[in-house]
Amino acid sequence: MQKGTYRVKTGFAEMFKGGVIMDVTTPEQAEIAEAAGAVAVMALERVPADIRKQGGVARMADPKRIKEIMDAVSIPVMAKCRIGHIAEARILEALGVDFIDESEVLTPADPFNHIDKWQFKVPFVCGCRDLGEAARRIAEGAAMIRTKGEAGTGNVVEAVRHMRILNDQIRRLRDMSRAELVSYAKELGAPVEVLEMIQELGRLPVVNFAAGGIATPADAALMRMLGADGVFVGSGIFKSENPEKRARAIVLATTHYDDPELLAEVSEDLGEPMPGIAIEEIPQEQLMQYR
Amino acid sequence: MKIGVIAVQGDVREHLRALERLEVKAVPVRKPADLEGVSGLVFPGGESTAIWRLLKWSGLVEPIEELHRSGVPFFGTCAGMILLAREIVNWPERFFGFIDIAVERNASGRQVDSFETELEVKGVGRVPAVFIRAPYIRRVGPGVEVLAEHQGHPVMAREGRVLVASFHPELTEDLRVYDLFLTMCS
Numbered sequence: 001m002q003k004g005t006y007r008v009k010t011g012f013a014e015m016f017k018g019g020v021i022m023d024v025t026t027p028e029q030a031e032i033a034e035a036a037g038a039v040a041v042m043a044l045e046r047v048p049a050d051i052r053k054q055g056g057v058a059r060m061a062d063p064k065r066i067k068e069i070m071d072a073v074s075i076p077v078m079a080k081c082r083i084g085h086i087a088e089a090r091i092l093e094a095l096g097v098d099f100i101d102e103s104e105v106l107t108p109a110d111p112f113n114h115i116d117k118w119q120f121k122v123p124f125v126c127g128c129r130d131l132g133e134a135a136r137r138i139a140e141g142a143a144m145i146r147t148k149g150e151a152g153t154g155n156v157v158e159a160v161r162h163m164r165i166l167n168d169q170i171r172r173l174r175d176m177s178r179a180e181l182v183s184y185a186k187e188l189g190a191p192v193e194v195l196e197m198i199q200e201l202g203r204l205p206v207v208n209f210a211a212g213g214i215a216t217p218a219d220a221a222l223m224r225m226l227g228a229d230g231v232f233v234g235s236g237i238f239k240s241e242n243p244e245k246r247a248r249a250i251v252l253a254t255t256h257y258d259d260p261e262l263l264a265e266v267s268e269d270l271g272e273p274m275p276g277i278a279i280e281e282i283p284q285e286q287l288m289q290y291r
Numbered sequence: 292m293k294i295g296v297i298a299v300q301g302d303v304r305e306h307l308r309a310l311e312r313l314e315v316k317a318v319p320v321r322k323p324a325d326l327e328g329v330s331g332l333v334f335p336g337g338e339s340t341a342i343w344r345l346l347k348w349s350g351l352v353e354p355i356e357e358l359h360r361s362g363v364p365f366f367g368t369c370a371g372m373i374l375l376a377r378e379i380v381n382w383p384e385r386f387f388g389f390i391d392i393a394v395e396r397n398a399s400g401r402q403v404d405s406f407e408t409e410l411e412v413k414g415v416g417r418v419p420a421v422f423i424r425a426p427y428i429r430r431v432g433p434g435v436e437v438l439a440e441h442q443g444h445p446v447m448a449r450e451g452r453v454l455v456a457s458f459h460p461e462l463t464e465d466l467r468v469y470d471l472f473l474t475m476c477s
Contacts, residue, residue, distance in 0.1 A: 001408040008405045011462045012423045018300040037344035098402035
């Protein structure tokens with residue numbers, strides 16, 4: 001009997017497909033997410049929109065908060081650690097969280113490296129803006145990838161940008177000769193072996209969700225149409241006027257993304273969405289995606 | 292023969308691929324019309340509470356009950372087993388209840404305790420088995436045959452035309468457990 005194998009980690013991520021993972025900051029919100037059909041919750045102290053507004057250093061959530069959320073729901077609980085913060089990751093693993101998000105939404109802890117995720121029994125999800133980032137994170141042992149988007153903006157444009165770039169690069173990779181692949185690996189800063197695996201499969205070897213700016217059922221459906229296996233919704237639910245109704249609508253839209261009539265029905269009368277921010281209004285150094 | 296795979300959420304792709312490898316026509320089921328003409332129905336792994344809500348909100352619960360009454364065999368893995376069980380010992384909701392067993396959700400523990408191993412399956416032999424936050428069977432009714440156990444916990448069972456497993460044969464290359472289900476369908 002073996003625990004924490006790569007198959008057990010990536011296999012768990014496969015179980016999230018077609019689903020919605022929701023950011024929650026309290027046990028009550030976690031219960032709302034579970035009742036609305038979330039496949040997992042992300043336990044946080046502050047949602048990305050508040051992290052963005054309040055500034056300062058954003059760290060791993062208080063273990064007490066995470067434990068309260070784990071006790072409140074039966075679905076898997078994820079939590080975020082800072083990029084490269086091995087100690088936060090070890091703490092989250094010891095708490096028994098089901099998945100760690102090594103996340104650019106928190107303030108990075110290591111200016112040089114990400115975590116060597118092969119050393120952990122708990123699986124990790126990491127963000128990417130393109131194929132090079134995705135391949136590097138997979139080489140470090142990530143069991144799941146999410147495109148980054150720009151968290152806490154309620155603006156889907158960066159999520160679309162990253163998914164479009166990733167798709168385009170995978171498409172180009174598919175037709176490359178061995179020599180071209182090696183040269184492309186150098187251009188992307190990506191390991192050759194991971195690119196070979198992606199070329200053979202014609203897709204990433206792990207589940208890929210979309211994140212960062214999804215605020216409406218239509219946004220969720222759009223990301224699925226572009227090939228995302230599912231979606232993370234951060235501030236989009238609990239910063240909106242009617243979280244219960246919106247959460248359920250986004251869950252339905254993620255499954256039935258190719259049914260426009262159903263999308264129209266679930267998009268109706270959801271109350272105010274979270275307020276959005278134009279990406280151009282955000283100073284370059286405050287963009288989370290470049291972390 | 293055409294087999295349906297419930298496709299509202301979960302590891303649908305792996306089940307479709309397993310059926311494809313066994314050269315069986317497989318169709319994803321997301322709306323009632325997709326159930327037309329299926330000789331068997333697979334309930335995949337995933338999050339049981341999410342799948343149940345999506346089945347309800349997608350108008351699939353009654354058509355699936357109808358299909359069960361008409362005698363079509365069902366196969367559930369992990370979350371699929373929870374959906375097919377009569378009773379959930381640690382959860383207030385009851386789902387389809389097509390097989391007379393009581394299951395405990397997440398009985399193998401949280402993800403850090405998920406594991407892979409080998410199991411002896413009655414009538415099949417030794418198979419690789421992947422358990423992910425897996426449910427265990429805590430009670431079996433008189434008409435239920437236990438087909439495999441792990442450390443004394445029943446993890447695979449059959450009653451009539453309903454087959455359930457706590458683990459995920461679809462995540463491995465060994466599809467003999469699947470063959471057992473296809474035999475029930477033909």
